[in-house]
Amino acid sequence: MAAALRAGPRLRRALESGELAELPAALRAELEQALASEEAVLSFSLLRRLHAALREAESPLYLYQLLEGCDVYLPPLPVPPRNPELVARLERIRARLANEEYRRMTRNVTGQETRGTLSEIGRQVRSMKAVFITVFNFIVTVATAFACTLLGSRYIFTEPAAHVLAAVIVASVVGLAELYMMVRALEGELGKL
Known part of the structure; x- marks a missing residue:
């Protein structure tokens, strides 16, 4: 004052x-x-x-x-001396942070972290494999529905255009149902994360 x-x-x-x-x-x-x-x-x-x-x-x-x-x-405020315990604690924290930073920077220098990288690649391959299997399953299901309807409609309809139209309608319904199920499964997987 x-x-x-x-x-x-x-x-x-x-x-x-x-x-x-x-x-x-x-x-x-x-x-x-x-x-x-x-x-x-x-x-x-x-x-x-x-x-x-x-x-x-x-x-x-x-x-x-x-x-x-x-x-x-305004007279200058006296600066109180620093607590030696606080100074020692701050030095320990600085040393720990510097050590963590050093480890983070040098983790790929040695061969110790290659397992982490290989496991990352393995996880990505498994994920891509699951996507390919899902797409292949979708294509096979829609094609099979189309083929079965095309062959089965010969017993009901006599016109070839009716055969194809019935097959397209049934394949579309099966495809939409399959897409719906894939979205629900993906939503469930994202919910677990």
Whole structure:
């Protein structure tokens, strides 16, 4: 919290030019001593006494005129010493993180991680194999439905166009049913993830 002001050029000029000659000598000496210091810091108590002295002397100068160009002085906060336990713990955490980063960067340098890569390839091959089997099963089911309907419709219809139309309709229905079942199975597999 602020408890002092850093003196500005107007207050210095007033003290040097003799505008504050009517002030008591002790107060003037205290002001000169405060302005002679490196930081030129004036405490609020000194400013209160200066204000009272200016009022008693009925000076034409007001305190706000003298304080023109002054800054609030905030003393530097003392930095507490760091806890040695905290510093040691932070060093351990930094070392662990650096070690993990090093392991992550160098995991493919040695042959130890090739099993992970081969298992990844094996998993992808199995996944592709399942897709090919599903597509092959879909094609075979639709083609079989088409062929069975085409041959079976000869006993019902006499026109060849009716045979083909019936076969296409039945193959379409079977294909849609098969697609529906595949979507449900895929949805179930994604739900397990």
